[in-house]
Amino acid sequence: MGHGPAAQWGEDKASDYKARLGVYLFIFYVLVYAGFIVINVMTPKTMGIIVMAGLNLACVYGFGLIVLAIVMGLIYNHMCTKKEYELNK
Numbered sequence: 001m002g003h004g005p006a007a008q009w010g011e012d013k014a015s016d017y018k019a020r021l022g023v024y025l026f027i028f029y030v031l032v033y034a035g036f037i038v039i040n041v042m043t044p045k046t047m048g049i050i051v052m053a054g055l056n057l058a059c060v061y062g063f064g065l066i067v068l069a070i071v072m073g074l075i076y077n078h079m080c081t082k083k084e085y086e087l088n089k
Contacts, residue, residue, distance in 0.1 A: 013087040018080045025072050032068060036061050 012018075039046055039057075047058035 012084075014080060014083040017083045017087075021076060021079060025076055029069065029072060033065060036065060 039061075047056060047061075049057050051057050051060050
């Protein structure tokens with residue numbers, strides 16, 4: 001029963017690229033999230049405006065942040081995997 005031997009890890013030639021990409025995506029997300037915070041602090045009544053399908057801006061923006069994080073994670077994974085294959089050939 002048990003498991004097989006541990007996988008052998010080699011040098012990650014794409015680590016610099018992955019770190020840089022991660023920082024860029026993080027900064028982008030922070031700016032979008034900061035927009036959410038600024039609207040809430042400066043004009044909180046704006047968040048109550050109905051914008052889509054009976055949902056107010058707060059709900060749409062909040063769910064948008066969640067969806068954006070998921071999409072950015074998928075983009076990050078795709079771009080890093082592509083770069084790993086490219087550099088490890």
